[in-house]
Amino acid sequence: MNALRAELLKAVTTRLLLWLGLGLLAFLLLVLSIHIGSENPDGLGELSRQRSTFAFGGLAAVVAVLLGAILVTAEYAHGTINQSFLAVPVRGRLLAAKLGGALLVAFVLALLADAATLVISELWYSGRGLSLHLGRDTLAPFLGAVGASMLAAGIGVGLGAVFRRQTGAIVAILLWLLIGEGAISAAGDTARYAPGRALAAVVAAHSRGSTDMLAVWPAAVVGFLYVAIFCGAGFLVVIGSDVPGSGD
Amino acid sequence: MADGAGVIEVEHLTKRFRRATAVDDLSFSVPRGRITGFLGPNGAGKTTTLRVLLGLALPTSGRASVAGRRYRELDAPLQTVGAVLEASNYHPARSGRSHLRVLATAAGISPSRVDQVLGKVELSGAAKRRVGGYSLGMRQRLSVAAALLGEPELLVLDEPANGLDPEGIRWLRNFLRSFADGGGTVFVSSHVLAEVSQLADEVVIIHRGKLVAHEPVADLVAQAVGATRVRSPRAAALLERLRVVGIEAEADGDRLAVHAPPERVGDLAAEAGIPLHELVADTGSLEEAFLELTAEPQA
Numbered sequence: 001m002n003a004l005r006a007e008l009l010k011a012v013t014t015r016l017l018l019w020l021g022l023g024l025l026a027f028l029l030l031v032l033s034i035h036i037g038s039e040n041p042d043g044l045g046e047l048s049r050q051r052s053t054f055a056f057g058g059l060a061a062v063v064a065v066l067l068g069a070i071l072v073t074a075e076y077a078h079g080t081i082n083q084s085f086l087a088v089p090v091r092g093r094l095l096a097a098k099l100g101g102a103l104l105v106a107f108v109l110a111l112l113a114d115a116a117t118l119v120i121s122e123l124w125y126s127g128r129g130l131s132l133h134l135g136r137d138t139l140a141p142f143l144g145a146v147g148a149s150m151l152a153a154g155i156g157v158g159l160g161a162v163f164r165r166q167t168g169a170i171v172a173i174l175l176w177l178l179i180g181e182g183a184i185s186a187a188g189d190t191a192r193y194a195p196g197r198a199l200a201a202v203v204a205a206h207s208r209g210s211t212d213m214l215a216v217w218p219a220a221v222v223g224f225l226y227v228a229i230f231c232g233a234g235f236l237v238v239i240g241s242d243v244p245g246s247g248d
Numbered sequence: 249m250a251d252g253a254g255v256i257e258v259e260h261l262t263k264r265f266r267r268a269t270a271v272d273d274l275s276f277s278v279p280r281g282r283i284t285g286f287l288g289p290n291g292a293g294k295t296t297t298l299r300v301l302l303g304l305a306l307p308t309s310g311r312a313s314v315a316g317r318r319y320r321e322l323d324a325p326l327q328t329v330g331a332v333l334e335a336s337n338y339h340p341a342r343s344g345r346s347h348l349r350v351l352a353t354a355a356g357i358s359p360s361r362v363d364q365v366l367g368k369v370e371l372s373g374a375a376k377r378r379v380g381g382y383s384l385g386m387r388q389r390l391s392v393a394a395a396l397l398g399e400p401e402l403l404v405l406d407e408p409a410n411g412l413d414p415e416g417i418r419w420l421r422n423f424l425r426s427f428a429d430g431g432g433t434v435f436v437s438s439h440v441l442a443e444v445s446q447l448a449d450e451v452v453i454i455h456r457g458k459l460v461a462h463e464p465v466a467d468l469v470a471q472a473v474g475a476t477r478v479r480s481p482r483a484a485a486l487l488e489r490l491r492v493v494g495i496e497a498e499a500d501g502d503r504l505a506v507h508a509p510p511e512r513v514g515d516l517a518a519e520a521g522i523p524l525h526e527l528v529a530d531t532g533s534l535e536e537a538f539l540e541l542t543a544e545p546q547a
Contacts, residue, residue, distance in 0.1 A: 002353060002354055002355065002356045003354050005353050005354075006350050006351075006353040006354035009346075009349060009350050009353055010339075010350050013342050013343070013346040013349075013350065014339055014341045014342055015341060074339070078337070078338060078339045078340070079334060079337035079338070080337055080338060080339055082304060082333055082334070082337045083333075083337050083351060083394060084354065085303065085304060086302060086303075086304075086325060086326065086331055087325065087326055087351050087354035087355045088354050088355075089303045089319050089320040089322065089325050090320055091320075240306075241306075242299070242304065242305040242306060243299070243304040243305065245295065245299055245304060245305075245333065245334065
């Protein structure tokens, strides 16, 4: 518990969360403005359209995977991992605390993204003389965004532990999101199981799957498996290797 | 820990990095309640040994323990060992106080200790400043503060005087001395031999990863071959006489520095009828002892 509290303290005693939060807010403002502002009023009135609008809160998952990786790699980048392992020398315990901290931070981040999505959408809708329908069908993506963000943060922690180098981890994540996910579309139905697609399906939160998207619960299970695989690999790498340091 | 055993025990420790052997079957013990210097040339394996001791590097074979247990097996590590490693192990955007709060929280130490140790290392005034704006000396003091958080009885320091100005070095020396006087144990690696000779009770010297000496500083210095200072109006004749019998000496006017005991120099001068105006034995130094022990063999 002490290690988890320390990880949360680490997260809030730098400006990382502030910048990531502001970046996410600005991105949401941009994409929601384009999405709602360019749509005709008839389309915006449809419940399915509102549901897909609320799914933009799932962009928090993109920030969460980066956040998870940075929470691990920043320690290596600044050398603070030495002090962390001196305070918590059982490496598995420290990494588990990092995972727990990343999940909690991602949870809060996703709630804020959901709130921002709702507020921005409400402002645009009322500005265009429309009203939002807030019901079980339309709000499901908000819960999906929270779940997907937590899963993404877990994947990020695992990737951060595998790479340990901040630039390497961030570049790998961005390359996968920008190129890898698109390239894997060639795999047909199987592409539904790619990490990004699975998390997108968690955000979409459909009870039934389709040829290009899993249903919410199978998608959540696939996402959880990715967390287990990446964290398992990352934790093994960290536990079985020396902590980098200088000197002779 | 068994009575009489060292607070630090290194037993047949070997650490290899691919083909390079950094530490080679190293064994030594650090006694409780003393200041022990850990010396060796650059690349001798000092930092690697300390990192294995502190659980940051994994040994290839052998064992290093603190208070009878491996570091990762300690129930309260920061309350057992305070470690000062590199002065760069900080997040530059975090304040000094936040840095210590994180460590205290992780180790289950009361937050009130943070301000106490900041005061102890004279950093209270800079506690809220970002560490990125600290001078090297301030960062080193923050390292010491972190080491003191858990009120440990053992301090392990790796080159703590690196980059410190003379005032900082004096502060560190006084601090470590007062820590030891209070019953604490200090194990400090350094390449500043003058500092270690003033500070340490005993030294562990390693070279190429192997132990070459582990003795009290006084014994080591006594064994070091010092030169004999000689002044004579016939210095040139004495120099020639010394060379005939195979004794090395350097001349500077009427003065000679002779690499032989004063008794031998005096006897030779008497036999040759050479008057001496001065015959003084220079005592050895830790530096001389260190250089003798770590000298590379002539090709």
